[in-house]
Amino acid sequence: MNAFLDIRQIAKAFGGNQVLEAVDVQITRGEIVGLLGPNGSGKSTLLNVITGFTPADAGTVFFDGQRIDRLAAHRIVQTGMARTFQLPSMPTRMSVMEVAMAAATAHHGVFGTLLGTAAARTTERAARDKAAHLLNELLLTPVRDLPASALSGGQKKLLGIVCALMAEPRMLLLDEPTAGVHPNLRRDIVAALQRLNAQGMTLVIVEHDMHFIREVCTRCVVLDRGHIVASCRPDQLASNERVLQAYLGSAGAHPLEASA
Numbered sequence: 001m002n003a004f005l006d007i008r009q010i011a012k013a014f015g016g017n018q019v020l021e022a023v024d025v026q027i028t029r030g031e032i033v034g035l036l037g038p039n040g041s042g043k044s045t046l047l048n049v050i051t052g053f054t055p056a057d058a059g060t061v062f063f064d065g066q067r068i069d070r071l072a073a074h075r076i077v078q079t080g081m082a083r084t085f086q087l088p089s090m091p092t093r094m095s096v097m098e099v100a101m102a103a104a105t106a107h108h109g110v111f112g113t114l115l116g117t118a119a120a121r122t123t124e125r126a127a128r129d130k131a132a133h134l135l136n137e138l139l140l141t142p143v144r145d146l147p148a149s150a151l152s153g154g155q156k157k158l159l160g161i162v163c164a165l166m167a168e169p170r171m172l173l174l175d176e177p178t179a180g181v182h183p184n185l186r187r188d189i190v191a192a193l194q195r196l197n198a199q200g201m202t203l204v205i206v207e208h209d210m211h212f213i214r215e216v217c218t219r220c221v222v223l224d225r226g227h228i229v230a231s232c233r234p235d236q237l238a239s240n241e242r243v244l245q246a247y248l249g250s251a252g253a254h255p256l257e258a259s260a
C-alpha cells in the first residue's frame with residue numbers, strides 16, 4: 001500500500017552544517033507519529049521541509065500520491081496538510097475569533113470583500129461558523145473576544161491548532177504542542193488531538209514529553225544528528241539501543257528518563 005506521506009532521501013544543510021541526511025519516513029493514513037530526537041537533531045527542520053517552509057537540498061516528499069516538495073507552503077496547505085508552530089506569536093490588535101477567521105483559506109478577493117458581494121458574505125459567514133465551531137472544540141469560546149496576544153502560552157498553542165484546522169487538513173503536523181503548557185491545558189490538547197484522530201486526521205507530532213508520547217502516539221520515529229535511527233512503538237523506545245545512544249550522546253536531560 002502507498003504511504004499517505006512518503007519522505008525519501010531528504011537532505012538539508014545550513015552552510016557547512018548537514019542537518020538532515022538521507023531521511024526516509026513513511027506515514028500511513030490514520031497514524032499518530034511522534035517525531036523524537038535530542039535538541040538540534042533536525043526535527044523542526046524536517047517539519048519545515050515537509051510543509052514547504054524550508055527547501056530541501058535533495059530528496060522527495062509525496063503526500064497522498066502528489067509530489068509536494070517543490071510547492072510553496074500555501075500550496076501545500078491546499079493539498080490537505082497543515083501545521084502548527086513551536087512558539088506561535090499572535091497579533092496584538094486582533095481578537096481570538098478574528099485570528100481564527102483570518103486563517104480561512106477560501107476568499108473572494110479584496111474587491112469582493114469591499115463590495116460586500118453575496119459570495120463574499122456567504123464565505124465570511126461560513127468562516128465565522130467554522131471558527132466558532134473549532135474555538136468551541138478547542139475550549140477557547142470563553143476567550144474568543146479577547147485580543148489574541150492576551151492568551152496564555154498554552155491557549156496560544158490551542159489557537160494555533162484552530163488556525164491550522166481552518167484549512168480542513170487531512171494531515172496535521174504539530175511542533176511541540178505541549179511544551180510549557182499547564183497540565184490542565186495539556187490534558188485538553190491531548191483530548192483534542194485524540195478526537196481529531198478518531199475523526200480520521202493523521203497526525204505528526206514533534207514532542208519531548210515522554211508521557212505525552214506514550215499517551216498519544218501510535219508510533220515513534222527518532223532522529224539523531226539528521227539521521228533516522230528508529231521507528232517503533234512508544235513502549236519499545238526505552239529498550240532500543242540506537243535511541244538510547246542518541247540520547248546518551250546528547251547534552252541535557254533526555255525524555256526517556258520520564259518513562260521510568
Ligand SMILES: Nc1ncnc2c1ncn2[C@@H]1O[C@H](COP(=O)(O)OP(=O)(O)OP(=O)(O)O)[C@@H](O)[C@H]1O
Pocket residue numbers: 014017019037038039040041042043044045046
Ligand atoms: N534557518 C537556519 N539557519 C541555520 N541553521 C539552522 C536553521 N534552522 C535550523 N538550523 C540548525 O539546524 C540544526 C537542527 O535544528 P532543528 O531546529 O531542526 O532541531 P530540533 O531537533 O528541532 O531541535 P529542538 O528539539 O531543540 O527544537 C541546529 O543545529 C540548528 O542550529
